[in-house]
Amino acid sequence: MNKAGWSRRQFFVTGSAAVVCACCTCRVARGAVAPAADAQPALVAACGIYCGACPALGASLKAGAKRSDIKCLGCWNPKHAPSYAPKCAVRKCAKLKKVQSCGQCKDYPCKLIPPLFNDKPKYGLREKNLNAVRDQGLEVWLADQKKRWTCGTCGKGFGYGDKQCPSCSGKILTDAEEFAAFKQKKT
Numbered sequence: 767m768n769k770a771g772w773s774r775r776q777f778f779v780t781g782s783a784a785v786v787c788a789c790c791t792c793r794v795a796r797g798a799v800a801p802a803a804d805a806q807p808a809l810v811a812a813c814g815i816y817c818g819a820c821p822a823l824g825a826s827l828k829a830g831a832k833r834s835d836i837k838c839l840g841c842w843n844p845k846h847a848p849s850y851a852p853k854c855a856v857r858k859c860a861k862l863k864k865v866q867s868c869g870q871c872k873d874y875p876c877k878l879i880p881p882l883f884n885d886k887p888k889y890g891l892r893e894k895n896l897n898a899v900r901d902q903g904l905e906v907w908l909a910d911q912k913k914r915w916t917c918g919t920c921g922k923g924f925g926y927g928d929k930q931c932p933s934c935s936g937k938i939l940t941d942a943e944e945f946a947a948f949k950q951k952k953t
């Protein structure tokens with residue numbers, strides 16, 4: 767398989783957590799997901815967001831939800847992508863280039879990329895994430911992200927915006943702390 771190409775096994779993972787994409791307009795109702803192929807979350811967004819840590823995706827996975835309540839199961843989910851996804855120039859371009867992440871693109875960072883980065887941790891961290899995909903490859907980055915968004919105390923997932931573990935209230939590395947460290951390293 768081409769490292770930059772599409773692999774269902776690699777990008778559609780059952781299980782954990784979350785996303786609210788403020789860049790997208792996805793807003794998720796609470797609820798559970800029937801175990802169908804299109805209900806498997808896609809954890810990579812082209813722009814560098816880790817969908818597995820997004821509150822919107824987490825809400826869509828919660829037990830008890832009706833299928834009609836599912837609003838987002840990740841940027842590349844075939845049926846339940848963010849509502850903004852079909853209009854997103856970055857996602858369209860990545861699709862044409864047959865990459866799941868812009869970090870896999872030979873033209874990264876193109877002119878579409880810098881406007882993606884801003885001072886909100888979830889969006890500012892796109893730069894760190896895309897650089898990591900470029901430097902280490904997507905599989906390594908995905909494995910690191912899964913660990914990074916898992917509580918060291920209770921083993922449950924947490925996500926962007928959480929200040930403590932939502933399951934056990936334990937201490938976590940917040941997105942704000944990670945982003946502050948990233949910015950400091952850059953200066």
Ligand code: SF4
Nearest residue numbers: 811812813841851854
């Ligand atoms: S690639 Fe576009 S649609 Fe997908 S998460 Fe990023 S900004 Fe939203």
Ligand code: SF4
Nearest residue numbers: 859860868871874876
């Ligand atoms: S050209 Fe830019 S937007 Fe398109 S896939 Fe490459 S890095 Fe992403």
Ligand SMILES: [Zn+2]
Nearest residue numbers: 917920931934
């Ligand atoms: Zn915990």
